[in-house]
Amino acid sequence: AAAALKPGGTVIRYGVGYDNIDLGAAGDHGLRVGYVPDYCADEVAEHTVSAALALLRKLPALDASVRSGTWAAAQTARPMKPFADTVFGFFGLGQIGRAVQQRLAGLGFRFIASDPMLSQADAAALGVRRVDTATLLGEADVLCLHAPATRETTGFFNAANLAAMQPHAIIVNSARGQLIVEDDLAEALSAGTIGGAALDVFNVEPLPADSPLRTAPNVLLTPHAAWYSDAAIDRLQGLVAEDVARALRGEGPRRPVGR
Template sequence: MRILSAGDEFVGTDLLQAAVRAELAGTGVDPEFRELSLPWPIEPFGPVAEVNEASGTEEQVIEALDGAEVAVTQMAPFTGKVFEAAPNLKLVSVCRGGPVNVDLAAATEAGVAVTFAPGRNAAAAAEFAVGLLLAAMRRISTSSAELLAGTWRGDYYAYPNAGVELEGTTVGLVGYGAIGARVAKVLLAFGAKVLVADPYADRAAVEAAGAELVELDELMRRSFAVSLHARLTEETRNLIDAEKLALLPHGAVLVNSARGGLLDYSPLPEMLRSGRLGAVALDVYDVEPPPADWALRDAPNVIATPHLAGASKQTADRAAAIVAAEVGRYVRGEALANVANPDVLTR
């Protein structure tokens, strides 16, 4: 069986191949690998033709496929043009939480099943979000940067400038999927009171975990800290805008390690300068990387990291294992676990 392993600098080609070989051991199928190495994350992803967040070109993928029946990847663009040029292709297994690098309509038309890897980075992203929250509430990152720059900020110990503990603080989580639920669990262990806003969350499950399910406006009014964990859709784009930010208590903390498009960034600089927002911790942006004249560069109490929330070695290992497991199911004739275009199964 010919398989394209289109890896990158995070989930590498070798890692994908090793996982697939391990999964197919004992099946009698000897994979013949075609290889494509992509430059992400050294080079940022971006749109390719009609798909979003891809790395590499359509021409590279078409050449690398060369009659492959299966493809495993994280970032390679699978567009209508690619599917049209790859008549032997039957399965594309994407090791991401959503296959945004695949044209699902074109895949379905071509009879290609597309799978994805939900939860592969849930632990890493949840830990990172809590880390950002702690860093912002206790001034860990800003005070460290100032000390290394030669400034000893003893005034941070003065009562008006002192940080705020998680214990006893109300934290609002916008989104309660695999990551949001993990964040809630950790915050509750710290002794925080956790509010959740998610129209798709199961109330009984939220309450059983020890959190409270509320409407978004109520969450914004009651939460001293808010962390975003929703998926980016047309429904959630700019979900947290100036109107929603104005509902927050004075001096509140905002964390976004989910998707840049969830948040309207334009009100943040002035809200930080006025003290209306106490701190902002960001791992994702409306434009990545932020431009040189990015307004938040000069705003106070900003923590900014370069889209690292999911970047753990375990995430890469887990992602490769998940896509390999789908290849194993395909080879054995079993039902695929996470199909993004289920209509293809009836074709």
């Protein structure tokens, strides 16, 4: 497809992720690549916060217990920590991760993060303790994933690393499905070696009918919806139109992607 475009042309990704674009081929053909990483940061952050708090307070399990005829709050909810005793961990603390942390900051949580791009000064300014991944896995009560899918991060959450987490820990993924080995997560949920998961992104979308995640306990599944609000669609379309206009004027994209 890149060969069909003139050198100096522009490819615009209609959205955030650009892992479906061959940046090497685009560069070889002299094409500029742009994307729109900033149209839905607030929506993704708010979805992440909503999912995490719902699982922390065991809302899906409590709702299901009432619907099944059970009236047993403590038995259904335990274990449950107060927010002040809960550690929120971040696997990646870029734009969206920071938006999540800022929304949670007034609720009494403690924060840790593992991100090679996070400076000690930035961490201190945010009220976040910078840690290595082993500490992140071992201490987080809730672990939010906000990292791209790279050679280092793809499949990072496999059986071994999931086993390093606390048995009550919750994992929330609104970043990239490829970060998690889904069969390993489903097995950990079924075995009770991890407390719960909220997943908005998957290795294959739509989620296959035979995915073990569909029947795993304590998992909240949403159909790659974290980006959505009526305003986000308008914002995306406007920013892409702006990039089209820039390309027609011979200018580079507003947010270029490096090769």
